[in-house]
Amino acid sequence: MRNFKAFGHVIIALFIISLSAWCHGQVELDKAPMEKAEKDALFSTIQGFVGNWWNGSDLYPDPCGWTPIEGVSCDLFDGFWYVTVLNIGPIYENSLSCAKNLEFRPHLFELKHLKTLSLFKCFRSQRRHQVTIPNANWENLAGSLRSLEFRSNTGLIGKIPSSFGVLKKLQSLVLLENGLTGEIPPEIGNLKKLNRLVIAENYLSGHIPDIFTALGDLLILDLSRNSLSGSLPLTLGCLTSLLKLDVSNNHLEGNLLKEFAYLKNLTLLDLGNNRFSGGLTLSIQEMHSLEEMVLSNNAIGGDIRILKWENLHNLVSLDLSNMGLNGEIPESIIQLKRLRFLRLSDNNLTGNLSPKLSTLPSLNALYVSGNNLAGELKFSMEFYGKMGTRFGAWNNPNLCCPLGAIATSNVPFGVKPCQQQIKLVESNTNGSDVNKTFYSIASLCHAPNHFWWTFPFIMILFLNSYIIGL
Incomplete structure (x- = not known):
């Protein structure tokens, strides 16, 4: 018994000693110093963006201590605090706000352990206080920088620095919604560790450089909403790990790439609002992982039936509107069980609209307006009720x-009612049969309600005349 108590006392003593050491270590960690050069570089960098009024006087004991700056993170290297993350702009509720007249100071490039740099809604003035991204000194961050982002800086103008190409450890480059101009520098192709490249919603021009051979780790490529021209580079086919490709809203032209067949992991392909032509390419049906495909507003043309649509069994959204496509809507689309959104509007599609489309279990939007579809719609009233205004079939003259659908409120807008021929056989007083044909033609599907209460009386008059004739 005494041995057991003695053992327990030893355990308690060891626990107290360990706890004391841990607490002492925590205090030392919290009080870890920041080198003066690092602190001065950080303060000068921040003042360049938010103004000289800021001096960090409320920070204790330093910017990485107990009262850190919102948007600034640090890490320990050799017993000293160093800045690893710098987010400037209204990212968080109590983030530092940018000044109207701000600047990049060279002290930024003295933060030798900086991994993430983000500037959000800082350079806002499109006329006064415009700023360009400096082209020099980025090599000082080449050993540490992993993420570089400039978002929603409409007053950030000029060209993308070619010196970005020295940031060999960069994994994410995001230049979104700025005022940048010029061409995409080919030096971006040196960033072999990139997994995200977003250079969207700027004023970039010129061709997309053929730089993708070495960017095999790229997962997201977004060059949308610029003024890029020319054809797609063939080396896009090298991006076998790519998940998202968006080059929409540019002036790109030429044929769709056969090299798309190599993009087996792609889940989003958006080529909308460009000038592509030459018909659909069979390589599209090889992208089995596609969930969303937008090819709309391109003069691509050709027969929609050229593809085996059933191969794209993961499709959730498909937009092929305003492409000059012809032929009948393929029955194979009915096999896309995950499809929720289907837009085939403003083409030259012919034939009837198969009622089997209503069997797609997830479909909640179907637009086929502006084509040459013909025949009678044979969807159920339940289908019209489910789709509501998300079913569009207007501007198909045939x-x-x-007529039975007219009595309901869930009818397709802009589709005329079918003409119904009624053939009645009447006998005149001389016993001879006289064939008379009557046509019942309603107005539009949304006919006024007063038409319907008069219809039974008309039928009674017809029947009465027929009986009297007997």
């Missing part, structure tokens, strides 16, 4: 809906 397409009609059955």
Whole structure:
């Protein structure tokens, strides 16, 4: 018993000693110093963006201690605090706000352990106080910088620095919604560790450089909403790990790439609002992982039936509107069980609209307006009720809906009712049969309600005349 108590006392003593050492270590960690050069570089950098009024006087014991700056993170290297993350702009509720007249100071490039740099809604003035990204000194951050982002800086103008190409450890480069001009520098192709490249919603021009051979780790490529021209580079086919490709809203032209067939992991392909032509390419049907495909507003043309649409069994959203496509809507689309959104508007599609489309379990939007579809719509009233305004079939002159659908409110807007021929056989007083044909033609599907209460009386008059004739 005594031995057991003695053992327990030893355990308690060891626990107290360990706890004391841990607490002492925590205090030392919290009080870890920051080199004066690092602190001065950080303060000068921040003042360049938010103004000289800021001096960090409320920080204790330093910017990485108990009262850190919101948007600034630090890490320990050889017993000293160093800045690793610098986010400037209204990212957080109590983030530092940028001044109207701000600048990049060279002290930024003295933060030798900086991994993340983000400037959000800082350079806002499009006329006064415009700023360009410096081209020099980025090599000082080449050993540490992993993420570089400039978002929503409309007053950030000029060219993308070619010196970004020295940032060999960069994994994410985001230049989104700025005022940048010029061409995409080919030096971006040196960033072999990139997994995200977003240079969207700027004023960039020229061709997309053929730089993707070495960017095999790229997962996201977004060059949308610029003024890029020319054809797509063939080396896009080297991006076998790519998940998202968006080059929409540019002036790109030429044929769709056969090299798309190598993009087996792609989940989003958006080529909308460009000038592509030459018909659909068979390589598209090889992208089995596609969930969203937008090819709309391109003069691509050709027969929609050229592809085996059933191969794209993961499709959730498909937009092929305003492409000059012809042919009948393929039955194979009915096999896309995950499809939620289907837009085929403003093409030259012919034939009837298969009622089997209503069997797609996830479909909640179907637009086929502005084509040459013909025949009678044979969807159920439940389908029209489910789709509501998300079913569009107007501007198909030879397409009609059955008269029985007119009595409901869930009818397709802009589709005329089908003409119904009624053939009655009447006998005159001389015993001879006289064939008379009557046509019942309603107005539009959304006919006024007063038409319907008069219809039974008309039928009674017809029947009465027929009986009297007997």
